[in-house]
Amino acid sequence: AIEQKTTHNNPRSIVGTITEIYDYYRLLWARIGQPFCPECGREITEQSIDQILDTVYRYPQESRLMILAPVILGRKGEHKKVFEDAKKGGYVRVRVDGEIMDLDTAIVLDKQVKHTIEVIVDRVVLRPDGRSRLADSIEMGIEMTGGLVSILILDADGSEKVETFSEHNSCAHCGISIPELEPRLFSFNNPFGACPSCHGLGTKTEFDPDKVIPDRKRSFNQGAIASQNPDAVWSRAPLEALAERYGFTLDTPFEKLSDEVISVILYGTEERLPIKYKNEKNHGYYTMEKPFAGIIPDLKRRYFETNSMQIRMWMDSFMTSRTCEVCHGQRLRSEAFSVLVGGMNIVQVTSMSVKESVAFFHGLQLTDTQNEISKQILKEIKARLTFLVNVGLDYLTLDRPSGSLSGGEAQRIRLATQIGSALSGVIYVLDEPSIGLHQRDNQRLIDTLKTLRDIGNTVIVVEHDEATIREADYVIDLGPGAGVHGGEITAQGTPEEIERNPASITGQYLSGKLHMSTPSERREGSGESL
Numbered sequence: 239a240i241e242q243k244t245t246h247n248n249p250r251s252i253v254g255t256i257t258e259i260y261d262y263y264r265l266l267w268a269r270i271g272q273p274f275c276p277e278c279g280r281e282i283t284e285q286s287i288d289q290i291l292d293t294v295y296r297y298p299q300e301s302r303l304m305i306l307a308p309v310i311l312g313r314k315g316e317h318k319k320v321f322e323d324a325k326k327g328g329y330v331r332v333r334v335d336g337e338i339m340d341l342d343t344a345i346v347l348d349k350q351v352k353h354t355i356e357v358i359v360d361r362v363v364l365r366p367d368g369r370s371r372l373a374d375s376i377e378m379g380i381e382m383t384g385g386l387v388s389i390l391i392l393d394a395d396g397s398e399k400v401e402t403f404s405e406h407n408s409c410a411h412c413g414i415s416i417p418e419l420e421p422r423l424f425s426f427n428n429p430f431g432a433c434p435s436c437h438g439l440g441t442k443t444e445f446d447p448d449k450v451i452p453d454r455k456r457s458f459n460q461g462a463i464a465s466q467n468p469d470a471v472w473s474r475a476p477l478e479a480l481a482e483r484y485g486f487t488l489d490t491p492f493e494k495l496s497d498e499v500i501s502v503i504l505y506g507t508e509e510r511l512p513i514k515y516k517n518e519k520n521h522g523y524y525t526m527e528k529p530f531a532g533i534i535p536d537l538k539r540r541y542f543e544t545n546s547m548q549i550r551m552w553m554d555s556f557m558t559s560r561t562c563e564v565c566h567g568q569r570l571r572s573e574a575f576s577v578l579v580g581g582m583n584i585v586q587v588t589s590m591s592v593k594e595s596v597a598f599f600h601g602l603q604l605t606d607t608q609n610e611i612s613k614q615i616l617k618e619i620k621a622r623l624t625f626l627v628n629v630g631l632d633y634l635t636l637d638r639p640s641g642s643l644s645g646g647e648a649q650r651i652r653l654a655t656q657i658g659s660a661l662s663g664v665i666y667v668l669d670e671p672s673i674g675l676h677q678r679d680n681q682r683l684i685d686t687l688k689t690l691r692d693i694g695n696t697v698i699v700v701e702h703d704e705a706t707i708r709e710a711d712y713v714i715d716l717g718p719g720a721g722v723h724g725g726e727i728t729a730q731g732t733p734e735e736i737e738r739n740p741a742s743i744t745g746q747y748l749s750g751k752l753h754m755s756t757p758s759e760r761r762e763g764s765g766e767s768l
Contacts, residue, residue: 239667240652249439250427253643254588254636257626257655262619263636264421267584269615270608271577273407273416282407282416282576287376290403291369294376294389301364304390305372306333306356307379308402312429316349324357327382331358333390356388380405385418416573423577424584426569433571436562440569445534446558447504454492462492463503465537465556471516476530477503479511506532585637593632596623618658625654628686629671630679646674650683657686662694672703684709707748708733715742 254260273282294303309320324332325341332339333356339345347353359382360375362368379387385405390398404415417423417430425431425438432438449464456462458477466473468488481487484499492500510527517524531539541553561567568575568585575583580602587598599620604612626632629650643651649671656666671687672680684706691697691711699706707713713736715729729735729742736745746752 240649240656240669240671249441249639249641251640252588252636253634253638253640253651255427256640257622257636257651258658259619259622259636260588261421262615262622263584263588264424266612266615266619267424267574267577267579268419268421270604270612271419271579271584273419273577275414276416276572276576277414284406285403285415286405287373287380290376290387290405291373293403294372295364295369297364297391299364299366302392303362303364303372304333304392305359305362305375305379306388306390306400307359307382308354308356308386308388309383310353310355312352312354314349314352316347317353317355320355321345327357329357329359332356333358357382359387376403416576419577424570424574431570431574433562433565433569435564436569438569440562440565440567441559442562443557443559445537445553445556447534449556449558450504450533450537451492451500457491458488460489460491463533465533465553475513475515476511479513480507480530483509483511502530502532504532504534506530506535588637589635591633591635592623592626595636596620596627596632599623622654622658625657625686626651628682629654630675630683644674646671650675653686653690657690657693660693665696665698666690667698667700669700670702671699672701672706680705704748707736707744713744715739715744717743 252260254263274280275282297303309324310317321332321341330341332341332345334345334347335353338358357379359379360371362372362375364372376387386402387405388400388402390400392398402415404418406418407416422428422430426433426440427438429437433440436442451462452464453462458466459468461468463473468474474488477488480502481490484502486495486499495503506529508529510529512525512527513530514523514525516522537553537556541550544550565572570585575585577583579587580598582598587595590598599616602616626634631647631650631654634647640648649668653668653671656664668687671683675683680703687697687699687706688709699710701707710733713729713731713733714727715736717724717726717728729739729745731739733748736742737749739745743752747754
């Protein structure tokens with residue numbers, strides 16, 4: 239049953255994912271996408287060892303370097319075999335999550351945590367006569383990882399800088415490397431491809447100072463901080479210590495407090511304050527010195543620690559959703575935007591309407607090699623986009639959140655997806671698919687239903703649209719009235735047989751014996767609204 243309702247409330251779900259077209263986009267950009275440097279805009283090609291050396295030799299002479307082979311990048315596990323293999327290969331040390339460890343000692347990692355492991359291949363001082371040794375070390379690192387090598391530069395002040403090079407995708411001019419092109423790089427539902435700031439959502443929901451303190455004419459004692467009970471000792475005591483330190487009282491309206499004081503109240507301070515708590519047992523007081531965490535950091539902590547949905551819903555009232563300032567709502571990590579097909583990145587094409595996307599892919603100019611690689615992928619993309627056009631959804635963009643679709647749109651998307659799956663031997667039940675559809679698109683919808691039938695399926699449609707009824711193979715007319723006044727089969731047969739059946743009200747309208755008359759009078763409008 240393909241219903242008329244939007245069931246996708248997942249904020250990660252978009253038209254492109256539920257139609258599976260975005261999956262083919264990811265595959266296309268991974269297979270024939272051309273990477274460009276995000277800094278200088280130059281086309282990125284495979285980087286040889288000599289090119290890596292040229293980039294390294296732009297560092298200041300006498301720089302201390304550590305050549306690293308990143309064998310594990312952000313993967314969970316204990317990785318015991320990695321350490322064993324490195325030791326067997328004659329290596330002495332590894333760098334685990336930024337910390338140098340000796341392979342002769344037992345290295346125990348939390349298997350539930352993601353780790354990055356780099357084998358230390360060599361340590362060198364950058365000098366003109368050391369080029370040969372450095373080249374050998376870089377080559378060893380590349381062989382160990384299958385194409386990656388990292389150079390850690392140790393500055394004189396003790397700071398470190400790590401630059402990773404790829405034998406496959408790195409800018410020879412800027413030295414900037416991008417990850418290997420694979421479908422997960424273009425997936426906002428995969429940690430590898432998602433924006434690291436918003437985790438692929440495109441938005442960040444954060445505690446809003448204006449909702450935490452909605453009325454700044456009030457003081458703390460008057461309930462200015464909406465999330466705090468002014469009579470509760472646990473919330474009052476730290477504020478009293480803060481008031482004494484910054485020279486205000488809990489009766490001072492927030493509008494009279496300085497920006498500095500409000501910032502400290504909201505976000506806390508590292509300064510240790512003497513906080514006086516009441517001892518409930520002997521009615522005395524005791525003092526603890528500790529930093530003030532701040533209202534918003536404390537709300538964040540409680541939000542993530544609680545298991546109560548009710549408390550989280552209450553805290554949601556103090557939060558606001560904002561567009562991610564890192565990816566600007568585009569969900570992906572920055573490197574994905576630098577990979578182009580036909581001069582466009584995957585986000586730009588996903589934001590096109592279906593109609594514009596069809597034109598883009600039909601006009602795509604590819605080399606013979608690219609064409610051979612992408613032939614089957616493009617065939618699937620074009621077919622699925624055409625299905626959306628045929629059900630009257632050519633105005634939609636593939637980045638449209640699925641939760642914003644109307645019931646009719648959601649139903650027709652499911653219909654197009656089913657056609658794309660090419661299943662046969664299935665009974666489909668659709669509830670008024672023509673609702674909300676412009677008349678010019680109605681015939682395309684009917685043709686789509688026929689396509690579903692012609693590939694070996696049975697299609698049952700609940701419908702009142704005249705054109706759809708006339709195109710049906712078989713009609714079952716229920717009546718004679720609606721609701722409790724109906725429920726009986728008044729007629730059945732082909733549309734022609736229904737027309738000739740006097741018991742069918744639908745048939746009488748189809749034959750022209752009955753018709754809807756145009757109202758003789760029209761109500762006058764108010765001139766303001768419909």
